[in-house]
Amino acid sequence: MIIRRWFVSPPEGGVHRLVLLRHGQSEWNAMKRFTGWVDVDLSEQGRDEAIHAGLMLQRHGFQFDEAHTSLLKRAVRTLWSALHACDQHWIEVKRSWRLNERHYGALQGMSKDEVKRQMGEELLQKFRRGFDQPPIAMREDHPFWTGRDRRYHTLGPDVHPTGESLRMCQQRVLPYWQDAIAPSIRRGSRVLISAHNNVLRCLVQYLDKIPVDRIREIEIPTGVPLVYDLDANLAPVGDLSSENGFTGKFLIDKTKRDAEYLANLEAITERRKTFARRVDPVTALNRDDIQSQCEAHGLQLPKAWANN
Numbered sequence: 001m002i003i004r005r006w007f008v009s010p011p012e013g014g015v016h017r018l019v020l021l022r023h024g025q026s027e028w029n030a031m032k033r034f035t036g037w038v039d040v041d042l043s044e045q046g047r048d049e050a051i052h053a054g055l056m057l058q059r060h061g062f063q064f065d066e067a068h069t070s071l072l073k074r075a076v077r078t079l080w081s082a083l084h085a086c087d088q089h090w091i092e093v094k095r096s097w098r099l100n101e102r103h104y105g106a107l108q109g110m111s112k113d114e115v116k117r118q119m120g121e122e123l124l125q126k127f128r129r130g131f132d133q134p135p136i137a138m139r140e141d142h143p144f145w146t147g148r149d150r151r152y153h154t155l156g157p158d159v160h161p162t163g164e165s166l167r168m169c170q171q172r173v174l175p176y177w178q179d180a181i182a183p184s185i186r187r188g189s190r191v192l193i194s195a196h197n198n199v200l201r202c203l204v205q206y207l208d209k210i211p212v213d214r215i216r217e218i219e220i221p222t223g224v225p226l227v228y229d230l231d232a233n234l235a236p237v238g239d240l241s242s243e244n245g246f247t248g249k250f251l252i253d254k255t256k257r258d259a260e261y262l263a264n265l266e267a268i269t270e271r272r273k274t275f276a277r278r279v280d281p282v283t284a285l286n287r288d289d290i291q292s293q294c295e296a297h298g299l300q301l302p303k304a305w306a307n308n
């Protein structure tokens, strides 16, 4: 098998590699409920997908210098799990509300089938895949009102969304791209972004300059790394007319996804076990590990350990 090794050396010829990762399946993705800013966790399948993404990144030799994610646990946990699987826990991680999923307003918590029954397929699709259609605004008495959440206190009522169209979502994502992500990439940092469907659709539209009337065609599956090659001006390098309609390439081929997943099931299970294990920081210091470290560096085993 030929393994392509990406990211193993500094960008060549001014080409920067960026990886976009939509979080693994969430509990509400599985139930087909609008989620937005509701802090729903990953489903069991989503946890596997996140580990699988990390294993694929490792297998293809990706190395990262920094990662960016949202304030929502499905994206944060996906990032942890992927970094755990590719053994790069240590890289710098920045979080921002600007990478949160599009705020789905009063629709948050509702089942997509229910919205379809009540409002019709056309409006449902406009809500989900239109560019300028905002959802019904969320009010303070909504069960999933996010305005009281401590993590958003610095936003203030003028900034805190009550429901965003995709355009509105893009308008708050792009300043973060321009101020926090693009400068790092230009400096040569290899960046991983763990975020959400609509945030990544906004970024793909922006990077590839896809006409907004074609934005509904951009679909990003959960837990599949999407790799962009960017030139020195951070313009994508590649063929826009590829099968996805954007230049980014999925690391796991759509048609081979299940087979890849099954082939990696054992490794996924193993990584999930080590990820879930609670480690006591004292007893976790294993004498044999310390001894082999000492040997590797030609050192004496410290006295404190010698009698252990």
Ligand SMILES: O=C(O)[C@H](O)COP(=O)(O)O
Binding pocket: 033, 034, 035, 036, 037, 101, 104, 128, 196, 197, 198
């Ligand atoms: O917030 C949500 O409901 C999902 O993350 C994205 O949903 P969508 O695919 O309907 O935009």
